[in-house]
Amino acid sequence: MSYLESLRVFVRVVELGSITAGGRDLRLSPAVASNRVKDLEQRFGVRLLNRTTRKLTPTEIGRSFYDHARRVIDTLDEAEAMVSSFSGKPQGVIRLTAPLGLGRRLIAPLIPPFCEENPGIDIRLRLSDRSINIVEDAIDLAFFLGQPADSALKWRKIADCPRLLVASPDYLERHGTPSGPGDLADHNCLLLRYPRSPEYFWVLQTPDGPQKMMVKGRYDTDDGDVLRQWALNGHGIANRPLYEVDEDIREGRLVQVLPQTPPEVAQFGCLTPHRRLQDPKVRMFADMAVRELKRFF
Structure with a gap:
């Protein structure tokens, strides 16, 4: 393995906080990843990582x-992207992330045909309903459902959801059946929650403007599909995107x-680090995804 590849291993190990996770991200065994880091330490004669049984820090x-x-x-990576833009044959790895349900239903089906048309490109899709640090996790394109915060990232809106x-x-x-927003206090509300989750309330559209409703329930989860299944099984009221439950309603x-006071409409779009904006393969996937996904909304 080249010195440059050892650098890539070291960088991902630091970013992901573990030899195993860094190696897995690059499709290497923990032993190989560990050896790459040791090679760098031996090359420079310094310790680059502090290792304990529980924690790894630089x-x-x-x-x-x-x-x-x-x-x-x-x-x-930017140099390779520039060359591939002239060759007309983008290649390399695209790292994507999306919420669980949205990723399974809408994003995952787009990947096989895209890769068949672009054999030089590999896709790595990571799905999670938890917040992800796009920069630290080296994500190229993040599909996002909600109200995007001010950010140094580039936001590209796909549709209102x-x-x-x-x-x-x-x-x-x-x-x-609740007759008004205040009645939700008497119901088991099924909530999407995790550490530092923003969903401890629902914002409903009312004739007087947006109304924040503090809601509670006996159980919650960090997986939106679990919420839908709990609702289907009769365990409470869930706040879900239309594309996810429209067939269940029909x-x-x-x-x-x-229905007279629905939740606020969420924005659906994708976030891209500015340094990835000119990468042809990322731009190609984003353009294709925007075109294909608009038909679901």
């Missing part, structure tokens, strides 16, 4: 070396609750 010189190595890799409050007919028969498995 030493002071390791942090400085990481900053320089990250810039080297970014510069090389209506959200609905839904429950099963069985749940509503047993617990009653088939009568779920009923829209409080």
